[in-house]
Amino acid sequence: MSIQKEDIEKAQQRIQPYIHHTPVMTNQSINEMTGIQFYFKCENFQKIGAFKIRGGMNAALSLSADQLQNGIATHSSGNHAQALAYAAKTLGIKAYIVMPKSSPQVKVDAVRGYGATVIICEANQAARETALNKVVAETGAEFIHPYDDYRVITGQATCVKEFLEDVPDLDVVITPVGGGGLLSGTCLGASYFKPSLKVYGGEPEGAADAILSIRSGKVEKAPFIDTIADGLMTTLSEQTLGIIKELVTDILLVSEEEIIAALRLVYERMKIIVEPSCVVPFAAAMRNASLFKGKKVGIILSGGNVDLTKFGTWFPANSETK
Amino acid sequence: MSIQKEDIEKAQQRIQPYIHHTPVMTNQSINEMTGIQFYFKCENFQKIGAFKIRGGMNAALSLSADQLQNGIATHSSGNHAQALAYAAKTLGIKAYIVMPKSSPQVKVDAVRGYGATVIICEANQAARETALNKVVAETGAEFIHPYDDYRVITGQATCVKEFLEDVPDLDVVITPVGGGGLLSGTCLGASYFKPSLKVYGGEPEGAADAILSIRSGKVEKAPFIDTIADGLMTTLSEQTLGIIKELVTDILLVSEEEIIAALRLVYERMKIIVEPSCVVPFAAAMRNASLFKGKKVGIILSGGNVDLTKFGTWFPANSETK
Numbered sequence: 001m002s003i004q005k006e007d008i009e010k011a012q013q014r015i016q017p018y019i020h021h022t023p024v025m026t027n028q029s030i031n032e033m034t035g036i037q038f039y040f041k042c043e044n045f046q047k048i049g050a051f052k053i054r055g056g057m058n059a060a061l062s063l064s065a066d067q068l069q070n071g072i073a074t075h076s077s078g079n080h081a082q083a084l085a086y087a088a089k090t091l092g093i094k095a096y097i098v099m100p101k102s103s104p105q106v107k108v109d110a111v112r113g114y115g116a117t118v119i120i121c122e123a124n125q126a127a128r129e130t131a132l133n134k135v136v137a138e139t140g141a142e143f144i145h146p147y148d149d150y151r152v153i154t155g156q157a158t159c160v161k162e163f164l165e166d167v168p169d170l171d172v173v174i175t176p177v178g179g180g181g182l183l184s185g186t187c188l189g190a191s192y193f194k195p196s197l198k199v200y201g202g203e204p205e206g207a208a209d210a211i212l213s214i215r216s217g218k219v220e221k222a223p224f225i226d227t228i229a230d231g232l233m234t235t236l237s238e239q240t241l242g243i244i245k246e247l248v249t250d251i252l253l254v255s256e257e258e259i260i261a262a263l264r265l266v267y268e269r270m271k272i273i274v275e276p277s278c279v280v281p282f283a284a285a286m287r288n289a290s291l292f293k294g295k296k297v298g299i300i301l302s303g304g305n306v307d308l309t310k311f312g313t314w315f316p317a318n319s320e321t322k
Numbered sequence: 323m324s325i326q327k328e329d330i331e332k333a334q335q336r337i338q339p340y341i342h343h344t345p346v347m348t349n350q351s352i353n354e355m356t357g358i359q360f361y362f363k364c365e366n367f368q369k370i371g372a373f374k375i376r377g378g379m380n381a382a383l384s385l386s387a388d389q390l391q392n393g394i395a396t397h398s399s400g401n402h403a404q405a406l407a408y409a410a411k412t413l414g415i416k417a418y419i420v421m422p423k424s425s426p427q428v429k430v431d432a433v434r435g436y437g438a439t440v441i442i443c444e445a446n447q448a449a450r451e452t453a454l455n456k457v458v459a460e461t462g463a464e465f466i467h468p469y470d471d472y473r474v475i476t477g478q479a480t481c482v483k484e485f486l487e488d489v490p491d492l493d494v495v496i497t498p499v500g501g502g503g504l505l506s507g508t509c510l511g512a513s514y515f516k517p518s519l520k521v522y523g524g525e526p527e528g529a530a531d532a533i534l535s536i537r538s539g540k541v542e543k544a545p546f547i548d549t550i551a552d553g554l555m556t557t558l559s560e561q562t563l564g565i566i567k568e569l570v571t572d573i574l575l576v577s578e579e580e581i582i583a584a585l586r587l588v589y590e591r592m593k594i595i596v597e598p599s600c601v602v603p604f605a606a607a608m609r610n611a612s613l614f615k616g617k618k619v620g621i622i623l624s625g626g627n628v629d630l631t632k633f634g635t636w637f638p639a640n641s642e643t644k
Contacts, residue, residue: 023345044593264630271366271595271626304593308586309641312634319631 003154003243005192012158015057018090019047024166027270034289037296038282039170041163044274044304048082051159051302052146055181056083058155059144060091068093070140075121075128077103078231079303080146085116096141098131100124104307147181148237156185163298164193173298174281177201177210177251178232180240182302187247198249202284204229204259211251213241228314229259231277231303252284259283260314266301276314278302325476325565327514333473334480337379340412341369346488349592356611359618360604361492363485366596366626370404373481373624374468377503378405380477381466382413390415392462397443397450399425400553401625402468407438418463420453422446426629469503470559478507485620486515495620496603499523499532499573500554502562504624509569520571524606526551526581533573535563550636551581553599553625574606581605582636588623598636600624 025040043051071094081097088095095116100123121131177183183201190197206227212220262283281299347362365373393416403419410417417438422445443453499505505523512519528549534542584605
């Protein structure tokens with residue numbers, strides 16, 4: 001199923017009443033320091049604290065009355081779990097969320113707080129799929145995959161459309177890339193609403209699967225997984241890879257040190273809380289500053305759901321601002 | 323010298339080209355949790371990361387051409403130092419900032435980064451005043467006190483005026499109280515622009531001088547100083563006390579635990595970075611929820627200049643969100 005311009009327009013209208021039109025922030029000192037004109041689309045201020053509500057809500061609102069009766073289901077330990085739980089609460093339907101037992105209690109509580117049924121399973125892919133298949137078979141709930149789902153990708157595509165409405169003269173947009181839902185949606189949105197817009201994906205060196213996948217043309221695993229960007233550890237899917245490899249300008253890698261430095265800059269200069277995963281695009285722009293000098297560069301700050309007790313690890317007592 | 327309505331209006335026009343009209347944020351989950359309609363005036367997004375630029379800029383812009391030639395001076399280890407340094411840079415004049423040698427290097431660097439001359443002195447009040455008097459005698463620079471100065475108070479009063487322009491139907495506004503510049507300015511602004519608006523000051527139990535001072539009618543010292551709200555440790559001045567005791571509705575105290583809990587809520591739910599000093603009003607509203615139930619309560623989030631390496635202390639690894 002290929003996603004058309006009209007699909008994105010309809011998705012935007014469909015989800016608009018339920019989500020925030022998030023603000024775009026700029027920061028003079030960061031611009032002066034880098035010689036780049038940055039525009040930050042603050043999806044950390046979005047409902048549930050992340051862009052994932054766009055895809056989750058669009059998928060839920062795409063269901064027929066019949067399907068709605070049985071509710072929705074997914075497996076996720078992250079923001080997609082909260083997105084579906086919130087969408088279900090808003091629509092007055094049931095949500096069944098399979099979460100690995102390694103999930104932080106605070107995330108499990110947040111999902112339950114929206115009234116969703118949480119099914120805890122072992123922390124491996126096979127156990128997640130088994131538990132999900134079981135709950136779907138028992139309830140008839142509609143499975144909504146975190147990214148390998150055209151309704152989800154279409155919902156994520158509304159973010160760049162909204163961004164371009166507020167900043168039409170963007171030259172570049174950079175998103176994080178994990179499973180590729182946001183990046184593929186952004187590629188599609190850009191191709192329909194501003195074909196000249198260059199779209200990059202920012203990826204941690206410690207989860208470098210997307211860069212390999214667009215080179216080989218098939219879904220590859222990362223050579224190793226070691227990153228604080230915990231939202232970006234998954235591989236692409238056939239569907240997201242298909243869109244990304246056709247439309248993306250490039251994938252840019254960043255180190256862990258660069259992620260921490262970018263996090264520090266955003267916290268100190270912009271005074272906003274963002275997830276490590278979501279500063280990866282900003283870190284990528286900083287590392288490749290010569291590519292972007294003098295350009296208007298849009299960064300999708302994809303989310304702000306952090307565990308505050310991690311702060312001490314990211315910014316230890318002896319660390320310093322450069 | 324008494325501050326008139328027109329003085330505040332003129333100050334607003336005077337400083338407007340140099341400062342941000344800061345956004346007002348709301349948060350549905352905090353409102354649902356408390357039964358209070360909160361409006362947060364985000365001065366953490368202000369130039370230099372704090373409201374202090376309002377007073378500092380207004381004072382600097384009030385100088386005559388003659389006075390401007392000699393520059394401005396103050397003693398401060400906090401946001402007022404940055405405010406004067408930034409104002410001086412903007413106006414192309416000199417700034418002399420006396421800072422105690424206990425000042426964090428990052429703050430000294432920030433002030434120097436604006437091109438100000440920093441004079442390091444011993445960390446006591448007498449040394450600060452001696453160093454300041456010396457630099458004023460040598461340079462002819464105009465001393466601008468952090469709060470005991472009608473030009474500064476008038477500048478701070480523009481914050482509540484702007485707040486009321488955006489949210490005219492506020493019932494209550496709460497500010498932090500340290501030296502009383504913001505609280506006295508807010509009291510004056512409210513009295514001129516919305517006399518029915520109730521104005522409260524939020525104060526740490528570990529720096530409880532303002533509450534004693536308005537009871538006794540004279541400037542009192544806190545019984546003890548022990549708080550993470552490091553911007554609120556100073557006493558009032560005759561001038562700020564005079565305004566506050568006449569116009570304030572009440573001073574509300576909060577414990578250290580309440581400050582940390584409020585900080586956690588703002589970080590987790592609102593995704594913004596604020597100083598411990600600046601969540602004291604929000605903590606005070608939470609503690610006294612029955613006073614404010616169903617009301618529209620404005621909180622001035624006064625600043626966001628934090629040392630990130632403190633995060634580990636505020637949110638240690640075993641701490642939990644309730």
